[in-house]
Amino acid sequence: WHAFSRRGVLRKLIEGTELAERSKELLAEQPAKLEKLVDGPMGDYGRVASMLWATARAPLTFDNTLEILQDASEKYPRLTTDLANARQSVHLLYYEWASDPFTEQIADILIEKVKAGVEIRILYDPFGSFSMLSWSYIRRLRAAGIQMFPFAPLYHVHTLSYRNHRKVAVIDGRIAYSGGLNMTDKHLTGPEGFKGWRDTHARVTGECVLTLQSVFATMWHNMTGENLFQEEYFPERPANRTGVPIQVVSAGPDSEWKAIRHSYLAMLALARHHVYLQSPFLIPDDSLAEAMKTQALAGLDVRVMIAPRGGEMSPAYRAGMTYAVDMARAGVKVLLYEGAYFHSKTIMVDSMVSSIGSANIDIRSFAINYETNLVIYDERLTRELEDDFEADERHCVPFSVEEYMSRPVASRLADSMARLCSPLL
Incomplete structure (x- = not known):
């Protein structure tokens, strides 16, 4: 939770509590944890963690398990089971929340849990959910005792562009999901127009769950004024240093540093053999674009998998094609995912370090939206993600500069016009 105590606001919320003492311990143990990571098999790749602690105060945690969940067919059954087994609290933070058969099933589960005494809190983004979520659905959940509120209501004009793009669930302070x-x-x-939806999520247990809980508690306090920084929502765990090292990296428009962008830059800089990236959009800022191109020009295997189109007519896909030209000319292998709609947001470096999160490779995710990524310092899990990436390649066609330049001038001009809006897409 210390990672989110900007300007001392949240520090005051935990002042005089047991959480304050635990926060001090968290601070004190970070130098030793960071040194242990660099001195171990992770080597120089562990310096990403040192950078993220320095810029974002993202604590490095060791006592974790992580399960990679590819697609909703893997995530949703796991999540519904964990929700049904909740005993004390359920905290859900999502960009899109719809009123449909799946979420009606979720509503039924949550209403039964409220009857059993479980506290349910939901934050949804009203922009992301605008055409999907009905007032009757919200009223039904509220009538049952579920607290469900929008993050940054659309009538708050001064925060209209600052969207919550996170997808986080925390159950009993012991299990969490992010991706x-x-x-x-x-x-x-x-x-x-698509055959399915391709995406990546993670289920975690361990120390990092408390950091994800603090992400929710911070946004909940900002929206409702209720202080969730109470011991009941942050259960202590026995000390264990043998799990998966993970950092929860969060960033938003109020962050001092663009921490998620910095994590991508640091991982690219440390790469020695290959970098695999996945994102529906390809709208990098100049520094990230140069980093990707420089590593490809230096002979590294840099591959980026993107969506050539979406279910909506967003100019972001058109703008992405102009960046794909620049990347491909520098030797970056740009892969266009076909069949299902592509929505994964991952990066893998040298089979050593990786990330799963909510942030796209675009300026909005790195500077304007509220986003959360999990940075994973584990060879086995990174190799698993790379195996999944290579499996995804079977559904891709390589981007061709020659084919793109043969398209009608009017089409390419429209792409270039979309690129002018890149900072807002």
């Missing part, structure tokens, strides 16, 4: 999947039946079926 790219929202709460909608669309993720099971795919949008119109």
Whole structure:
């Protein structure tokens, strides 16, 4: 939770409590944990963790398990089971929350848990959920005793562009989910014109759950004024240093540093053999674009997998094609995912360090939205993600500069016009 105590606001919320003492211990043990990571098998790749602690105060945690969940068909059954087994609290934070058959099933589970005494809190983004979520659904949950509120209501004009793009669930302060999947039946079926929905999420237990709990508690306090920084929501765990090392990296428009962007830059800089990236959009800022191109020009195997189109007519896909040209000319292998709609947001470096999160490779995710990524310092899990990446390649076609330049001038001009809006897409 210390990672989110900007300007001392949250420090005051825990002042005089047991959490204050635990926060001090967390601070004190970070130098030793960071040194242990660098001195171990992770070597120089562990310096990413040192950078993220320095810039974002993202604590490095060791006592964790992580399960990679590919697609909603893997995440949703795990999540519904964990929700049904909740005993004390359920905290859900999502960009998109729909009213559909899947979320009606979720509503039924949550209403039964409220009857059993479980506290349920939901934050949804009203922009992401605008055409998906009905007032009757919200009223039904509220009438049952579930606290469900929008993050940054659309009538707050001064925060209209600052969206919560996170997809986080925390159950009893002991199990958490984070990644790219929202709460909608669309993720099971795919949008119109697609055969499905391709995405990546993670289920975690251990120390890092408390950091994800603090992400929710911070946003909840900002929206409702209720202080969730209480011991009951942050259960202590026995000390264990043998799990998966993970950092929860969060960033937003109020962050001093663009920490998620910095994590990508640091991982690219430390790469020695290959870098695999996945994102529906490809709208990097100049520094990230140069880093990707420089490593490809230096002979590294740099591959980026993107969505060539979406279920909606977003100019972001058109702008991405102009960046794909620049990347491909520098030797970056740009892969266009076909069939299902592509929505994964991952990066893997040299089979050593990786990340799963909500942030796209675009300026909005790195500077404007509220985002959360899990940075994973584990060879086995990174190799698992790389194996999944290589499996995804079977559904891709390589981007061709020659084919793109043969398209009608009007089409390419429209792409270039979309690129002018890149900072807002």
